[in-house]
Amino acid sequence: MTIESKNLGMAILYGVGAAFALAIVASFIFSILLRFTSINESSLTYVIMAVSFISLFIGGFISGGKGKKQGWMLGGGTGILYMLIVLLFQYLGHDSLFSLKQWIQQGCFVVTAMMGGILGVNMNSSRNA
Template sequence: MNTDTRKLMTMPMLAGITYALIWLAAGALLLSLLLHFTSFKESNLGMMAFVVHSFASFVGGFSAGKRASSKGWYYGGSLGIIYGLIVILISFLATDVSLSLHSLILLLTVLAAGAFGGIIGVNLRK
């Protein structure tokens, strides 16, 4: 890895968003496999999507907090909001879903998960 790439990945928000999107992709793949190979019902998919988004935001907040070394709640919460806005923007552009109470609940959930991940990340830094 060259020095420019290392500098970019030490930036807390960029690294956090990268990790959050990677975990989102892994969670979406896992949910797809569950739908295809098990008797998992699509009616349960909404709640599981919240779990995947929360976990992805937590991991992103953890990564951002660990790299920031202070203000983990700030970096993690900011990451959660940015992550939530990205998800809402993509859902609006891809499926023409309008803003609703579901969007607000998603934003609050990923804000809390990201902030908690940031707090844990700062405190586990060596």
């Protein structure tokens, strides 16, 4: 394993870690809102979806910024690793695979993380220029 591939792998891990950290914080906030207000879960569906996309975009952005090149690959790797972890959690914890709707949603998460990775590389290179 070369130094470069190790750095790219670490960048992906940083991005996935950031995406999960943001998702955990958002889940905590939403659970407090649901517990202590009269808001029901169905009214937050689109807000939760938007926060999920934002967290994957930021995760891709961080991985692209850390890797400094090949942002589409770093963001895609971040999105795919995130998807695999969620799939394993759902399969091992709930004994079910993704539905078609969930596959589409996860595919959109991967694309969003890729866009974040591309932007992360470009923002990093513009600061260094």
